[in-house]
Amino acid sequence: MEYERINILIASDTNYASFYGVMLTSLFESNKDSLFDVYFLTDKSLKEKDSEKFELLTSKYNAHLFVIPVNVDLVKTFPEVAHIKLPAYYHLCLSNLLPNSVHKIIYLDGDIIVNGSLRSLWDTDLSSFACAQVVNCTYFDDDYYTRLGYEKKWNYYNNGVAVYNVDYLRKIDFSNMAIRYINENKDKVYWMDQDAENALLYDKMLSIPITYNFQTLFFHHSDWDNYDLLFRRQIMDVASNPIIIHYCGHLKPWDFRYYLMPYGKIWRKVCKHSLWQEAYSKRPYSKYIKFWIKRIFFPLLLIKKRNAEYIVESKKYS
Numbered sequence: 001m002e003y004e005r006i007n008i009l010i011a012s013d014t015n016y017a018s019f020y021g022v023m024l025t026s027l028f029e030s031n032k033d034s035l036f037d038v039y040f041l042t043d044k045s046l047k048e049k050d051s052e053k054f055e056l057l058t059s060k061y062n063a064h065l066f067v068i069p070v071n072v073d074l075v076k077t078f079p080e081v082a083h084i085k086l087p088a089y090y091h092l093c094l095s096n097l098l099p100n101s102v103h104k105i106i107y108l109d110g111d112i113i114v115n116g117s118l119r120s121l122w123d124t125d126l127s128s129f130a131c132a133q134v135v136n137c138t139y140f141d142d143d144y145y146t147r148l149g150y151e152k153k154w155n156y157y158n159n160g161v162a163v164y165n166v167d168y169l170r171k172i173d174f175s176n177m178a179i180r181y182i183n184e185n186k187d188k189v190y191w192m193d194q195d196a197e198n199a200l201l202y203d204k205m206l207s208i209p210i211t212y213n214f215q216t217l218f219f220h221h222s223d224w225d226n227y228d229l230l231f232r233r234q235i236m237d238v239a240s241n242p243i244i245i246h247y248c249g250h251l252k253p254w255d256f257r258y259y260l261m262p263y264g265k266i267w268r269k270v271c272k273h274s275l276w277q278e279a280y281s282k283r284p285y286s287k288y289i290k291f292w293i294k295r296i297f298f299p300l301l302l303i304k305k306r307n308a309e310y311i312v313e314s315k316k317y318s
Helices: 015-029 049-058 086-097 142-148 164-171 174-184 194-203 229-239 264-272 279-280 285-293 297-307 314-316
Strands: 006-012 035-044 064-069 104-108 112-114 129-134 157-165 205-207 244-246
Touching: 006 086, 015 049, 015 264, 035 049, 035 086, 035 229, 049 064, 049 086, 086 104, 086 164, 086 174, 086 194, 104 164, 104 174, 104 205, 112 264, 129 194, 142 194, 157 164, 157 244, 157 297, 164 174, 174 194, 194 205, 229 314, 264 279
Parallel strands: 006 035, 006 104, 035 064, 129 205
Antiparallel strands: 104 157, 112 244, 129 157
16 A cells, blocks of 8 residues: 655754754654655755765655755744754744645654654644644643633643644744744743744644653653643553654753663664764763763762652653
């Protein structure tokens, strides 16, 4: 049976390119029965060696790669937060930048490992929605709804994984709408592109199962304590084999301090077999020299740090 090609959207500058390379490797390896068209929104900073690797990777799996330049001037005055930088805004321009032949697309962040088939996600019916996303790990926080000005019943979603109805977004001129919203509400926009999408599309969001964006922060102590019993059960039911693992927040599997973080081993395995093996070596050794001074105690320090961040149930997935 010949399936329809799946459209994938990624957006990055050169600083995050290697992590997107690892993510795409996991996507292709976990979906060998599917073919992909990858649309890459990027700026002039992308290094030639990374560009060549993306071409090599996509050709290996019979995927088509379309590199689409982004006008950085559109977002250069936008607010940034913590570890999230300006390229996070690039995909908000999708309705203006994608060719008219693209009617639907799956967006994937770079801090993700695809661990299963995306065919069912791609088949999501968006006829009555702008996009489909998984609730954010901190959806319970009243601040989102007060700050962005809509009712809590609509939820707050994590756009690290999203299926977009591109036709609908073109119809409402979403790209210009989002840029205008951010420019006019910089005091309200904390979680950047994610805040903008939730503020503008909250009543056009389709909620999808958490397996499609299984956020490692589901296991974080501060979040876990706020979940009701039903949501905790959903997490534990999916935890053994989520389709998409999202290493959200500032804790990343390529940071050796979080060597024992949930699902870190899975990311490192994919990285090791990718064209971007050096992605795991991107760790600032000098900043953590104290760890190396205490090298003999290093395993104990890692365990202590992991236990301080995550609930006990997460240990089996480390």
